[in-house]
Amino acid sequence: MKREATERSHYLVMDSITLFFLFSAFFTASAQQIQSNVSRGSSLTPTTNSTWLSRSGLYAFGFYKEGNGYAVGIFMAGIPEKTVVWTANRDDPPVSRNATLLFASDGRLVLQMGQEQVAVVAESSGSASASMLNSGNFVIYNSDQGIIWQSFGHPTDTLLPSQRLVAGQGLFSSISDTQHSTGIFLLTMQGDGNLVQYPADDISVATAYFATSAGGLGDNVTLNFDADGHLYLLNATGFNIITNLTNGGYPTEDTIYLMRLDADGIFRIYSHHLKQKGNWSIEWQSSNDACRPKGLCGLNGFCVLNDQKAGCACLPGFDMVQQGNWTAGCERNFDVNSCKSNNGDIKYNMQEVSNTTWEDVSYSVLTRPDKDSCAQACLADCNCEAVLFKGRTCRKQRLPLRYGRRQISDTDTALIKVTHTNDTIKAGKLPRTRDSESQRHGGYGS
Structure with missing residues (x-):
């Protein structure tokens, strides 16, 4: 099994390299103008210079339109649909066009609205630089280039390839496809090794409507998502696969994937072909029963x-x-x-x-x-x-x-x-x- 996992890791590294060059080639014209490193003193506004882009041009960190205002997050800027994959302070109201996202001289990443400042990343104090990576991970570094914070460690409703959900973490659905504040469903990687879905306001054995196992699968189990759409649980060593939710093997040429806990309480794997017009397509979903999520219709x-x-x-x-x-x-x-x-x-x-x-x-x-x-x-x-x-x-x-x-x-x-x-x-x-x-x-x- 270890040999199998090692070989798979080798192929996934190759897939990642292939995807990197794919993105670079696909966005050559725009990528030539892109600087992924963000230094202290840098700032963004909703209407001008609104994002920090990855070198590939696929992912952007910064302002996106939300309701009648703007929110701060990560979205796919390199495709016609600017798909949001992470949101900062997701339950705060949208801000006006006069707001400024500031990487302050003291290393804090803050949202400034007039005289008021709101921390976008609480752990950013004392940081030296930041970067929007090609993987979709926004990272903040200290002066030794060590990562002190990353968006992959604080998911909202989405997992991207190479991102994992560790024990104690969860995905909360959004209210809707266009409103990214916290919704009513939770998918959590429990400490007993079980991946479980609940109504977000009532986490108990009786209310679970999806689980990978009736009992525990061990400590420090992680949910992992690969570039070929493989979604699976790994044991604490990181080598042995405990449970395959999908077998993966989806085409990776010119294609990207994401896994999302949708507003209707079902989590799905989506694909998007970079060189073809069209929207996201469903490759897999946790249930074919649209009424399975508990609480979809509210009380009474x-x-x-x-x-x-x-x-x-x-x-x-x-x-x-x-x-x-x-x-x-x-x-x-x-x-x-x-x-x-x-x-x-x-x-x-x-x-x-x-x-x-x-x-x-x-x-x-x-x-x-x-x-x-x-x-x-x-x-x-x-x-x-x-x-x-x-x-x-x-x-x-x-x-x-x-x-x-x-x-x-x-x-x-x-x-x-x-x-x-x-x-x-x-x-x-x-x-x-x-x-x-x-x-x-x-x-x-x-």
Whole structure:
């Protein structure tokens, strides 16, 4: 196995050399004007001299358009789509055109807005120079040319070839393809050697929706990504492959790859042909089930597949919290004053949502012969807001319900307590989930 890994490393080095000369040749005209070394006192502005380019001209560090302003990050400048691969201070609001990115005389890399300065890299104090490398890695050096910080060590939602995810690191999805602040999904390389996906706000065994192993695979395991699209886990020695997520072997001539945790919670490997017009193409994805990511439809909403595309629906008696944003979930569209009227008559009924699964947070589990008797048990209990019924098991729930999805093959039924006037399910399509057409053609840009 060690010999195999050594041979593979040799070929990957050769691939990297080939890619370097490919990029150099492909961007010859522009590369002649490029200086990759950045010295103290250098600065950038959004409208003039806005980036520091790699020698190949493929990657750029600096300002890119974000919403109504600008953000600082790394993107591919050498292709028509300026694909963002790393973002600094990703949850800060965009800055205006009057901002300045400054590599200050004391070695700090800061974003200056009037009298205010915000650190772009916290560990940059005392640095001597920086460089945007051909690999897409932005590095900062000390006076001895030792690397004191690199973007590859602080990934956001993307891995580039030769970049790795070490134990304790994770990728957080972006809100959307064009909004790069932190989204709702996490892919993390755990300390036990397991690569796992969770809803970002609820990391527990019960909420994981992707994992490379049911148990631990050892300490200091890393997720690695090679130039030929090979995605795999290495043990602590760095020589033995534990798990292959992909086998690699994708064409490397005139082609580049990236791995991204997308806004819809699925991570994918994309390819882009440098000499052909077109967008990014999907080579591999962690799941073909668009409803698999938990939390896609928010609280009290559930995911529905339509021609393999993800859509969302609200529970009966609920409406979207934010129009156009299903991840914000659903809320009641009626007032809840009291469980029963003054004369003791129940003024609610139960609406059925069949073939759906939900997170089970039951406060009471009963045995009932049928759905009707399960529904009556909820109506008679003022604490009960919904029940999950399967077989003869009736599970009482309080709201909100989470992680809902429709599965036609499942016999689970949710029964929701609503007023007599509520008898419909509000449904719609996820505005931020990529449909099959956009997945074929990519769609990343700044």
